[in-house]
Amino acid sequence: xxxxxxxxxxxxxxxxxxxxxxxxxxQGEMAFLTGPSGAGKSTLLKLIAAxxxxxxxxxxxxxxNITRIPKxxxxxxxxxxxxxFQDHHLLHDRNVFDNVSLPLQIAGFAQVDINRxxxxxxxxxxxxxxxxxxxxxxxGGEQQRVGIARAVVHKPAILLADEPTGNLDPELxxxxxxxxxDFNQVGVTVLIASHDLDLITRMQKRxxxxxxxxxIDSQSVNSPQDFEIIN
Amino acid sequence: xxxxRHQQPLSRPKLKTRTRAYMRDHARVLLFSLGKLYRTPxxxxxxxxxxxxxxxxPACLYVLLSNLQTxxxxxxxxxxxxxxxxxxxxxxxxxxxxxKLRDHKEIERVDFISAKEALKEFxxxxxxxxxxxxxxxxxxxxxxxxxxxxxxxxxEHLQKLKTQFISLPQVEQVHVDMQWLQRLxxxxxxxxxxxxxxxxxxxxxxxxxxxxxxxxxxENRREExxxxxxxxxxxxxxxxxxxxxxxxxxxxxxxLALILVIIVLLVIRxxxxxxxxxxxxxxxxxxxxxIQSLLLVLTSIFLGLVGSWLAVNRRISKIQPS
Numbered sequence: 001x002x003x004x005x006x007x008x009x010x011x012x013x014x015x016x017x018x019x020x021x022x023x024x025x026x027q028g029e030m031a032f033l034t035g036p037s038g039a040g041k042s043t044l045l046k047l048i049a050a051x052x053x054x055x056x057x058x059x060x061x062x063x064x065n066i067t068r069i070p071k072x073x074x075x076x077x078x079x080x081x082x083x084x085f086q087d088h089h090l091l092h093d094r095n096v097f098d099n100v101s102l103p104l105q106i107a108g109f110a111q112v113d114i115n116r117x118x119x120x121x122x123x124x125x126x127x128x129x130x131x132x133x134x135x136x137x138x139x140g141g142e143q144q145r146v147g148i149a150r151a152v153v154h155k156p157a158i159l160l161a162d163e164p165t166g167n168l169d170p171e172l173x174x175x176x177x178x179x180x181x182d183f184n185q186v187g188v189t190v191l192i193a194s195h196d197l198d199l200i201t202r203m204q205k206r207x208x209x210x211x212x213x214x215x216i217d218s219q220s221v222n223s224p225q226d227f228e229i230i231n
Numbered sequence: 232x233x234x235x236r237h238q239q240p241l242s243r244p245k246l247k248t249r250t251r252a253y254m255r256d257h258a259r260v261l262l263f264s265l266g267k268l269y270r271t272p273x274x275x276x277x278x279x280x281x282x283x284x285x286x287x288x289p290a291c292l293y294v295l296l297s298n299l300q301t302x303x304x305x306x307x308x309x310x311x312x313x314x315x316x317x318x319x320x321x322x323x324x325x326x327x328x329x330x331k332l333r334d335h336k337e338i339e340r341v342d343f344i345s346a347k348e349a350l351k352e353f354x355x356x357x358x359x360x361x362x363x364x365x366x367x368x369x370x371x372x373x374x375x376x377x378x379x380x381x382x383x384x385x386x387e388h389l390q391k392l393k394t395q396f397i398s399l400p401q402v403e404q405v406h407v408d409m410q411w412l413q414r415l416x417x418x419x420x421x422x423x424x425x426x427x428x429x430x431x432x433x434x435x436x437x438x439x440x441x442x443x444x445x446x447x448x449x450e451n452r453r454e455e456x457x458x459x460x461x462x463x464x465x466x467x468x469x470x471x472x473x474x475x476x477x478x479x480x481x482x483x484x485x486x487l488a489l490i491l492v493i494i495v496l497l498v499i500r501x502x503x504x505x506x507x508x509x510x511x512x513x514x515x516x517x518x519x520x521x522i523q524s525l526l527l528v529l530t531s532i533f534l535g536l537v538g539s540w541l542a543v544n545r546r547i548s549k550i551q552p553s
Binding site for chain 1: 241243244248249251252253255256267270454455457458459460461462463464465468548551552553
């Protein structure tokens with residue numbers, strides 16, 4: 001589903017965020033990206049979402065090479081993805097329903113389908129009763145769940161998340177991770193950048209560890225004990 | 232890993248559905264952008280006032296000028312030619328001349344004022360009657376007042392007629408009452424050009440005012456633009472609310488400009504009528520017509536759209552999520 005071939009990303013000022021990275025994430029897989037800050041986690045997600053272009057190497061999404069994708073084709077590519085941010089990035093001038101429905105409006109769905117899909121997504125994140133509220137009146141955990149509902153409302157094939165639990169307490173974080181796991185259960189390819197090692201080891205999924213732009217380890221963790229051994 | 236069920240990916244909506252959604256989005260954005268202006272009342276009112284004042288100024292001048300033109304057009308008698316005859320022209324000669332002139336195809340009518348009548352009128356009008364009584368004889372000549380036909384009232388024709396008349400027997404002097412009207416008309420022509428130039432400059436300032444407001448709006452919404460781009464919005468989708476915002480600025484500014492113009496005209500109506508009545512004219516101040524009003528508002532909408540287009544065009548494609 002996602003494939004990076006010998007990808008190097010160098011930012012202006014010669015800082016190499018990623019160097020000669022090879023990585024494949026299968027369709028329907030769920031994986032975590034981890035590593036110290038500056039290891040290249042965010043850069044990797046940006047390359048997949050076509051926010052940045054690699055300096056060298058190729059990026060494939062669903063076997064399509066997106067390395068040199070023209071600007072006008074980027075919106076269509078992004079409609080196949082859902083992106084969750086650490087700080088939600090909700091639009092504060094409209095209510096929860098309108099925030100969540102945005103991807104469907106952009107894609108041009110009929111109003112009945114929009115209503116149905118948005119309610120289904122809000123139901124999934126357990127916020128059905130808050131659709132009329134403004135984002136600012138919600139708690140941090142609720143806002144993050146609105147962000148997740150928006151990321152999945154159009155049933156994307158790929159779900160990307162950059163530190164989705166960064167600002168949440170452990171209990172809420174576990175709840176959010178369970179949500180991602182649920183989406184993965186129905187076939188969505190999920191890639192989550194997180195530095196919360198405790199949390200992600202408990203999820204028992206593949207963990208990709210980056211350090212200084214290189215992949216130093218990629219292992220499927222089946223139990224927390226496995227992870228101790230890797231370490 | 233046990234995968235019990237796979238979600239079906241949402242298929243792309245049909246063209247018909249997408250077209251309907253496209254129309255719906257336009258309607259939604261139309262209202263949404265108006266609501267956005269409503270939520271920032273101070274900035275909105277400032278912008279609209281600036282647009283209104285910038286447009287009301289040339290519009291007022293234009294309406295006043297067209298009023299002036301209707302007034303001067305009524306002064307047809309200004310295109311008359313006075314033929315002053317020799318003092319001792321006999322009555323028979325005058326009758327002959329009168330008849331000859333009346334048959335001229337470029338002359339509408341001929342009026343004769345005898346020396347006596349001229350003196351009487353002069354006494355009445357000037358108030359120097361007593362002074363004239365001291366003179367041994369009447370210094371005023373008998374006069375023929377020529378009113379040319381409508382088509383012959385421009386200066387070229389009048390000059391031609393003048394040279395024809397001067398060669399007639401018994402004619403002492405020919406005077407064309409034209410120059411001051413011509414001067415007035417060339418002054419109004421200058422004013423019209425000046426108003427046009429002022430209108431263009433103020434129209435440009437409307438572009439800048441709208442452009443600047445929209446530019447600020449875009450800067451304030453940079454994060455929102457980045458997020459919607461990440462969700463897969465095209466530049467056109469993002470541009471839409473800003474263009475509609477510019478249209479609203481134009482519409483509201485144009486309507487307010489029209490109201491300002493009408494207020495100004497109503498305020499000067501009374502003194503203008505008093506002034507004109509001194510010139511014995513049955514003048515009525517004309518307010519802008521429905522079409523002119525519509526034109527003003529449409530121009531304003533057009534300027535609003537162009538201004539926001541200029542602000543939006545490159546800036547939106549430059550904003551990229553990071």
